[in-house]
Amino acid sequence: MTKSEIRKDYFKDEYIIFAPSRSERPQTIENPAVVETTENCHFCPHSFHGETITYQDDGYGDDWEVISIVNKFAALTPDNDSAYGQAEVIVETRKHGMDINDFSVDHIVRVFNAYIDRFTNLKNMDGIKHVIVFKNEGGKAGASIAHTHSQVIALPILPPKVEAEAMAYNKYYLEHAICPYCDIIKLETDKPRVIWEDENLFVLAPYASNSPYGAWFIPKRHIRLISELTRSEKESFAIAMKIVLGKLDEIGVSYNYFVENAINREDYHMHIKLAPRPNVWAGLELGTGVIINSILPEHAAEIYRGETKAKTIRF
Ligand SMILES: [Zn+2]
Ligand SMILES: [Zn+2]
Incomplete structure (x- = not known):
């Protein structure tokens, strides 16, 4: 020992x-998470309806691979004085079921370019004191497949x-x-x-x-x-x-x-x-x-x- x-x-x-x-x-073994399929995935391109898009790596055409959208369930929003801020989700690929480590080097560089664009824009918002870029990759040990994404949050504190x-x-x-x-x-x-x-x-x-x-x-x-x-x-x-x-x-x-x-x-x-x-x-x-x-x-x-x-x- x-x-x-x-x-x-x-x-x-x-x-x-x-x-x-x-x-x-x-x-003890964790309970496997619920399997998320393309049908009920919020981040597959076919589920996008009226999202506020803040970044696309192809300009604003139809060939994007990396896109940033305003989080629909954001805890912080620019129009709320009591919880001011911004929260965005960077969808790292249009394909469901991939992990970031499966991407080519060039594709990961494109994800970094999205991080840089959103980080730079959000840090320049009025009244923002900190911007965090992060990724949660969960459920590896279980059966869950989540559409790979990162988040960017601008905080007023x-x-x-x-x-x-x-x-x-x-x-x-x-x-x-x-x-x-x-x-x-x-x-x-x-x-x-x-x-x-x-x-x-x-x-x-x-x-x-x-x-x-x-x-x-x-x-x-x-x-x-x-x-x-x-x-x-x-x-x-x-x-x-x-x-x-x-x-x-x-x-x-x-x-x-x-x-x-x-x-x-x-x-x-x-x-x-x-x-x-x-x-x-x-x-x-x-x-x-x-x-x-x-x-x-x-x-x-x-x-x-x-x-x-x-x-x-x-x-
Ligand atoms: Zn998906
Ligand atoms: Zn140093």
């Missing part, structure tokens, strides 16, 4: 308890979690005279937590990952916003995401990923954080914020590099 270990984040006051033996506990990251970032910069993400690349190069890299991008399983199989995608160039990525850098993201998300698909793990940008700060280092779906949080996590992770990052990196097979698909 492997011993547990407490680790602290590189620069934030976050603690994670790694308990590898927990993944050997008896597990700066979320405390984002502010806490900004404060920790600034403090690290003052103390070390280097951005923490540039420093993480330096510190982790040649370490066992490296998942993949090329001249543009560094992908690692972070030392104190707060979710099993967590991964960070950090551009090697110190850039503040996703809109500053070059074509070649977007291709590097696409290649790495095909490998990493393809592995999660293979082992049956659902995930979220989110693009971290800073819209109201002079300096930041944009990146994408991947958070495979963690165990349902229990009393310790809810009461203290201290998270238990049953998969060591070194082990996760070996699995992503294809050197080890995943021992369990449920956690």
